[in-house]
Amino acid sequence: MKIIEVIQNILEANETIAKRNQQLLDKHKVFALNIMSAPGAGKTSLILQTLTRLKGKLNVAVIEGDVASTVDAEKVQSEATAVVQINTRNMPESCSLMAAMIESALKDMPLDNMDLLLIENVGNLICPSEFTLGEHKRVVISSLPEGDDKPIKYPLIFIDADAVVINKMDLLPHVDFDIAAFRRSIEGLNPKAEIFELSCKTDEGTERWHSWILAQVESNVIKQ
Amino acid sequence: MKIIEVIQNILEANETIAKRNQQLLDKHKVFALNIMSAPGAGKTSLILQTLTRLKGKLNVAVIEGDVASTVDAEKVQSEATAVVQINTRNMPESCSLMAAMIESALKDMPLDNMDLLLIENVGNLICPSEFTLGEHKRVVISSLPEGDDKPIKYPLIFIDADAVVINKMDLLPHVDFDIAAFRRSIEGLNPKAEIFELSCKTDEGTERWHSWILAQVESNVIKQ
Numbered sequence: 001m002k003i004i005e006v007i008q009n010i011l012e013a014n015e016t017i018a019k020r021n022q023q024l025l026d027k028h029k030v031f032a033l034n035i036m037s038a039p040g041a042g043k044t045s046l047i048l049q050t051l052t053r054l055k056g057k058l059n060v061a062v063i064e065g066d067v068a069s070t071v072d073a074e075k076v077q078s079e080a081t082a083v084v085q086i087n088t089r090n091m092p093e094s095c096s097l098m099a100a101m102i103e104s105a106l107k108d109m110p111l112d113n114m115d116l117l118l119i120e121n122v123g124n125l126i127c128p129s130e131f132t133l134g135e136h137k138r139v140v141i142s143s144l145p146e147g148d149d150k151p152i153k154y155p156l157i158f159i160d161a162d163a164v165v166i167n168k169m170d171l172l173p174h175v176d177f178d179i180a181a182f183r184r185s186i187e188g189l190n191p192k193a194e195i196f197e198l199s200c201k202t203d204e205g206t207e208r209w210h211s212w213i214l215a216q217v218e219s220n221v222i223k224q
Numbered sequence: 225m226k227i228i229e230v231i232q233n234i235l236e237a238n239e240t241i242a243k244r245n246q247q248l249l250d251k252h253k254v255f256a257l258n259i260m261s262a263p264g265a266g267k268t269s270l271i272l273q274t275l276t277r278l279k280g281k282l283n284v285a286v287i288e289g290d291v292a293s294t295v296d297a298e299k300v301q302s303e304a305t306a307v308v309q310i311n312t313r314n315m316p317e318s319c320s321l322m323a324a325m326i327e328s329a330l331k332d333m334p335l336d337n338m339d340l341l342l343i344e345n346v347g348n349l350i351c352p353s354e355f356t357l358g359e360h361k362r363v364v365i366s367s368l369p370e371g372d373d374k375p376i377k378y379p380l381i382f383i384d385a386d387a388v389v390i391n392k393m394d395l396l397p398h399v400d401f402d403i404a405a406f407r408r409s410i411e412g413l414n415p416k417a418e419i420f421e422l423s424c425k426t427d428e429g430t431e432r433w434h435s436w437i438l439a440q441v442e443s444n445v446i447k448q
Contacts, residue, residue, distance in 0.1 A: 006230045039262040039349050039378065040370025067350060069376045089380075095319055095350040123377070124350060125263050126291060126319040145369035145392065146264025152293045153347070154263065156313075168369065174398050 010093070014131050017099035021106065021134025028111035030061075031220040032119060033213075034097075034135035036157060038150070039123030041143040042167040044072045045200035046209075047118050051079040053210050058115040058217060063105050065097040065122045072120060082109050088122055096127035102134055116217055125154040136220060137162040144168045144177040151185035158186060163194040163212065170199040234317070238355050241323035245330065245358025252335035254285075255444040256343060257437075258359035260381060262374070263347030265367040266391040268296045269424035270433075271342050275303035277434050282339040282441060287329050289321040289346045296344060306333045312346055320351035326358055340441055349374065353381040360444060361386040368392045368401040375409035382410060387418040387436065394423040 025032050035043050044064075051060050061082040064072045073085035084105040088094040091101075097119065109117075119135060121128045140161040142150050145168060151158045158164065164186050166179070179197065186193055194212060198205030249256050259267050268288075275284050285306040288296040297309035308329040312318040315325075326343065333341075343359060345352045364385040366374050369392060375382045382388065388410055390403070403421065410417055418436060422429030 038264060038347065039374055040367075066377050068379050069373075071373055071376060095348070122350070123262065124319070124348060126346070126348060127351070143264075143369065145367065145395065149293075149295055150263055152295060153290050155292050171369065171395070171398055174395055 011130065014099045017103050018132040018134040021099055021102050022136070024106060024111070025117065025134060025136075028114070029221055030111055030114045030117050031217045032117040032133075032135040033137055033139055033216075034119050034121060034128075034133050035139045035141065036121045036125070036128045036161075037123060037141035037143070038125050038146055041123075041141045041146065042165075042200050043120045043123070043141060044075055046141060046165065046167065047120055048076055048079065049200045049203070049206060050118065050210065050213065051076060053206065054116070054213065055079065057214065059113055060116045060118060061109055061114045063097075063102065063117065063119045065101070065120055067094055067122060081114055084108055093127065093131075095122055095124050096131050097121050097133055098131045099133050116213070125150065125157050129154075129157040129160060137216060139163045139165060141165045141167050142182070144171045144175050147176070148178045148182040148185070151182065151189055155189055158193070159189050161190060161193050163196065164190075165209065166195065166197045167200060169197050169204055170202045235354065238323045241327050242356040242358040245323055245326050246360070248330060248335070249341065249358060249360075252338070253445055254335055254338045254341050255441045256341040256357075256359040257361055257363055257440075258343050258345060258352075258357050259363045259365065260345045260349070260352045260385075261347065261365035261367070262349050262370055265347075265365045265370065266389075266424050267344045267347070267365060268299055270365060270389060270391065271344055272300055272303065273424045273427070273430060274342065274434065274437065275300060277430065278340070278437065279303065281438065283337055284340045284342060285333055285338045287321075287326065287341065287343045289325070289344055291318055291346060305338055308332055317351065317355075319346055319348050320355050321345050321357055322355050323357050340437070349378040349381050353378075353384060361440060363387045363389060365389045365391050366406070368395045368399050371400070372402045372406040372409070375406065375413055379413055382417070383413050385414060385417050387420065388414075389420045389422060389433065391422060391424060393421050393428055394426045 059081040062080045283305040286304045288309045
């Protein structure tokens with residue numbers, strides 16, 4: 001079938017470029033995280049929080065992916081070593097970043113001066129699960145107000161995640177969210193995923209997240 | 225370019241089927257709403273709330289679109305005249321319902337016994353804006369915890385909306401959301417859109433929403 005073939009070709013081409021991106025990042029000892037979530041779950045907040053808290057410890061650069069606007073890039077600009085905004089509005093696949101967009105962004109970034117690259121994907125729980133970008137690890141953020149059934153409804157993105165962040169824990173008294181049920185769903189789909197419960201707003205639970213990132217960056221440098 | 229051409233073909237084929245769906249719905253005097261939002265903004269809650277409150281006034285059927293699972297269909301089953309669940313997981317475009325899926329679902333529905341069809345699209349602020357389904361009006365739900373910047377980041381879906389529902393108003397004291405700024409963004413993109421502020425949890429503000437639906441259904445019947 002013609003459509004399926006074209007999609008297959010896009011995915012294969014993407015995979016090839018993603019591998020090239022990872023080789024480039026490895027050469028410059030840059031550890032990259034692909035951060036994915038539904039719109040408004042807190043990708044930018046987590047990135048901002050991480051930038052502020054890891055300042056002085058790591059040089060952190062950011063790639064911001066959005067359909068339109070530069071509001072996120074503006075928010076993180078003052079805290080990051082470098083920021084590149086990608087707008088996907090007029091691209092053939094506007095619902096996810098793709099490896100070719102990252103390849104192009106990396107050309108403008110000071111790779112030798114970067115330890116960590118945080119890639120904020122387009123807000124979407126479906127498309128980004130299909131496209132690897134060259135990242136070393138994949139993070140999915142779920143936030144309490146979205147409800148605890150998201151892993152059941154959007155399983156693919158959770159199956160491939162290395163870490164799942166439950167954000168907006170400060171709203172727990174005000175929403176219906178069964179943390180045990182959510183954890184059971186994740187463990188059923190992907191028992192190896194690290195799970196973090198935190199609030200970017202109050203800082204609650206973020207220390208374990210920062211330690212995890214620092215350990216990842218360190219083990220990546222040693223591995224090479 | 226090959227990819228663009230294929231996408232163009234898919235969109236044109238979708239448009240043709242969507243028109244056929246609308247003709248079929250019109251023939252049976254069924255008014256259809258396409259309900260779109262990010263994951264967890266409250267599509268199912270709004271549908272459940274509407275079903276319960278319009279019971280006795282209208283016969284309401286539901287089509288539930290999800291990547292995977294039947295949890296939403298199970299939730300609305302007891303309240304609706306008919307329910308069909310569509311899972312898009314293995315379809316070429318899994319991030320949106322498409323007109324062909326609706327055409328197929330309508331074959332299993334008691335059209336002569338339906339006044340209103342609520343179509344819950346896949347949780348996504350990007351893909352569903354590209355595919356019309358045969359609906360008469362389009363509704364986008366935004367919820368307070370997602371933040372007030374969603375119209376700026378995902379403009380297309382808001383530009384085409386007939387109604388924008390701001391849900392989870394009960395969380396206003398606990399989140400940072402500037403309602404005036406959100407309204408300004410919507411008015412800038414799409415001044416004709418009706419805006420509703422409500423909470424499916426507390427029922428606050430839902431009466432205006434029900435009146436709007438009843439008026440839409442009525443004017444649709446008269447029009448034909």
